[in-house]
Amino acid sequence: xxxxxxxxxxxxxxxxxxxxxxxxxxxxxxxxxxxxxxxxxxxxxxxxxxxxxxxxxxxxxxxxxxxxxxxxxxxxxxxxxxxxxxxxxxxxxxxxx
Amino acid sequence: xxxxxxxxxxxxxxxxxxxxxxxxxxxxxxxxxxxxxxxxxxxxxxxxxxxxxxxxxxxxxxxxxxxxxxxxxxxxxxxxxxxxxxxxxxxxxxxxxxxxxxxxxxxxxxxxxxxxxxxxxxxxxxxxxxxxxxxxxxxxxxxxxxxxxxxxxxxxxxxxxxxxxxxxxxxxxxxxxxxxxxxxxxxxxxxxxxxxxxxxxxxxxxxxxxxxxxxxxxxxxxxxxxxxxxxxxxxxxxxxxxxxxxxxxxxxxxxxxxxxxxxxxxxxxxxxxxxxxxxxxxxxxxxxxxxxxxxxxxxxxxxxxxxxxxxxxxxxxxxxxxxxxxxxxxxxxxxxxxxxxxxxxxxxxxxxxxxxxxxxxxxxxxxxxxxxxxxxxxxxxxxxxxxxxxxxxxxxxxxxxxxxxxxxxxxxxxxxxxxxxxxxxxxxxxxxxxxxxxxxxxxxxxxxxxxxxxxxxxxxxxxxxxxxxxx
Numbered sequence: 001x002x003x004x005x006x007x008x009x010x011x012x013x014x015x016x017x018x019x020x021x022x023x024x025x026x027x028x029x030x031x032x033x034x035x036x037x038x039x040x041x042x043x044x045x046x047x048x049x050x051x052x053x054x055x056x057x058x059x060x061x062x063x064x065x066x067x068x069x070x071x072x073x074x075x076x077x078x079x080x081x082x083x084x085x086x087x088x089x090x091x092x093x094x095x096x097x
Numbered sequence: 098x099x100x101x102x103x104x105x106x107x108x109x110x111x112x113x114x115x116x117x118x119x120x121x122x123x124x125x126x127x128x129x130x131x132x133x134x135x136x137x138x139x140x141x142x143x144x145x146x147x148x149x150x151x152x153x154x155x156x157x158x159x160x161x162x163x164x165x166x167x168x169x170x171x172x173x174x175x176x177x178x179x180x181x182x183x184x185x186x187x188x189x190x191x192x193x194x195x196x197x198x199x200x201x202x203x204x205x206x207x208x209x210x211x212x213x214x215x216x217x218x219x220x221x222x223x224x225x226x227x228x229x230x231x232x233x234x235x236x237x238x239x240x241x242x243x244x245x246x247x248x249x250x251x252x253x254x255x256x257x258x259x260x261x262x263x264x265x266x267x268x269x270x271x272x273x274x275x276x277x278x279x280x281x282x283x284x285x286x287x288x289x290x291x292x293x294x295x296x297x298x299x300x301x302x303x304x305x306x307x308x309x310x311x312x313x314x315x316x317x318x319x320x321x322x323x324x325x326x327x328x329x330x331x332x333x334x335x336x337x338x339x340x341x342x343x344x345x346x347x348x349x350x351x352x353x354x355x356x357x358x359x360x361x362x363x364x365x366x367x368x369x370x371x372x373x374x375x376x377x378x379x380x381x382x383x384x385x386x387x388x389x390x391x392x393x394x395x396x397x398x399x400x401x402x403x404x405x406x407x408x409x410x411x412x413x414x415x416x417x418x419x420x421x422x423x424x425x426x427x428x429x430x431x432x433x434x435x436x437x438x439x440x441x442x443x444x445x446x447x448x449x450x451x452x453x454x455x456x457x458x459x460x461x462x463x464x465x466x467x468x469x470x471x472x473x474x475x476x477x478x479x480x481x482x483x484x485x486x487x488x489x490x491x492x493x494x495x496x497x498x499x500x501x502x503x504x505x506x507x508x509x510x511x512x513x514x515x516x517x518x519x520x521x522x523x524x525x526x527x528x529x530x531x532x533x534x535x536x537x538x539x540x541x542x543x544x545x546x547x548x549x550x551x552x553x554x555x556x557x558x559x560x561x562x563x564x565x566x567x568x
Binding site for chain 1: 114117118121122124125126128129130131132134135137138139141142144145148149152153155157158159160161163164166167168170171172174175176178179180182184187190191194195197198200201202204205207208209211212215223318319322325326328329330332333334335336337338339340341342343344345346347348349350351352353354355358447449454455456457459460463464466468469470472474
């Protein structure tokens with residue numbers, strides 16, 4: 001139970017850190033913020049990898065592999081697409097026309 | 098000896114998660130300026146890589162075969178999606194990625210549940226509770242995001258869809274879900290009930306997003322974003338992993354902030370958005386729009402529109418969802434550049450809820466190479482409209498409806514809007530006189546200084562470009 005309490009502390013404090021850090025993002029970057037934070041929520045990959053590494057039952061393995069794949073889509077897709085968006089934000093238009 | 102080596106490894110892995118979580122925080126902080134944002138995102142990705150590599154050192158892992166298979170499949174799909182998605186489809190993309198994150202959390206919790214149900218280990222009360230929370234939040238995120246994706250992709254109607262007995266069933270399901278979840282915490286070994294819990298939570302997600310109309314999508318996507326983070330945090334509780342808890346909490350907080358900003362930008366409370374204040378009016382079809390009959394509007398051709406622009410000193414473009422639909426962002430930028438070459442002051446006014454997700458218009462215009470200092474937020478640009486010769490409204494409707502300022506009977510009364518009507522002349526690009534997503538008539542279109550340029554936005558703008566070349 002003590003472990004749970006510590007985790008609860010961590011959880012609540014991290015939410016406050018999140019509020020502090022993120023409330024300053026300008027409207028212009030809201031979409032990259034969403035897709036970027038979205039990629040971070042793919043951290044579930046950590047849990048998925050652990051359960052996929054256990055050898056228990058076929059059902060469990062199937063669930064775990066799908067979980068790894070889902071989380072990885074979230075992670076790779078999220079970070080890549082955020083990067084693609086962010087590289088478009090330029091202070092001056094520099095099309096060579 | 099062996100044991101102490103394992104202990105040291107655990108510490109190393111734990112520290113690696115701490116480093117990853119710190120990198121996420123620094124990365125998110127850097128996302129607050131366009132100059133540092135790209136590096137911030139990279140820091141986040143590095144943090145994720147560290148977390149994954151550290152996890153592979155976990156002592157519980159016996160076989161790597163399935164892990165590698167899952168990672169390869171997921172990475173390939175993620176890569177393909179990220180490379181190929183169009184910028185106009187970004188809301189769908191974000192919704193879909195959200196769904197995968199939520200689904201993954203649901204499945205991880207499910208896998209843990211199977212282990213306990215098999216009876217090899219007896220779960221503690223808190224683990225059992227967080228498993229149920231993970232399943233519920235993860236499943237709602239998954240199915241809700243898939244529905245949001247389908248709506249944005251127009252696979253299902255983007256309008257408000259009210260299912261029969263919506264509220265009653267949603268409430269009933271919610272109570273049953275809590276009941277089953279609670280029961281399973283005490284009596285975990287009931288597989289049938291567990292499957293039922295998953296199914297009900299998935300249906301809940303569908304019920305939760307189906308009634309929400311297109312214009313309210315920014316709120317829902319932000320909320321689902323928050324849920325996907327909370328689901329990950331719950332998974333962290335299940336696995337007793339503080340790294341997961343921190344990261345999930347950060348995303349949860351980020352989603353909550355965006356949800357609040359979006360609600361404020363529409364002057365509506367979250368319950369009001371979710372339980373559909375517009376619902377009745379949208380479905381009616383006739384309703385307020387009927388009052389439009391008898392009023393006159395003035396239409397304009399591309400040639401006159403080009404003349405208006407060419408002889409202005411200050412022009413503000415006001416993009417809305419219609420810009421995304423007709424993919425007209427490049428034409429807008431081209432006109433903007435042509436006007437600037439004539440010495441005209443050009444800027445873009447961005448309403449926080451324009452489009453289908455937070456920041457949608459900024460991404461589109463950035464893609465078209467509009468320099469970001471020209472993209473101006475509502476609060477900063479509103480005072481400029483009265484010194485503006487021409488305001489060009491492209492596919493925006495409710496966010497420029499003056500009724501929000503003075504008509505107390507209007508459903509959007511009190512919503513902050515762009516004061517387009519204060520400009521000397523307003524050109525509105527629109528397909529027809531049909532009402533916007535909220536189903537509300539817009540008095541701006543009947544204002545005597547407003548000129549309606551009918552047609553697909555992209556085609557209209559192309560015609561204006563041609564005319565501008567001759568002016």
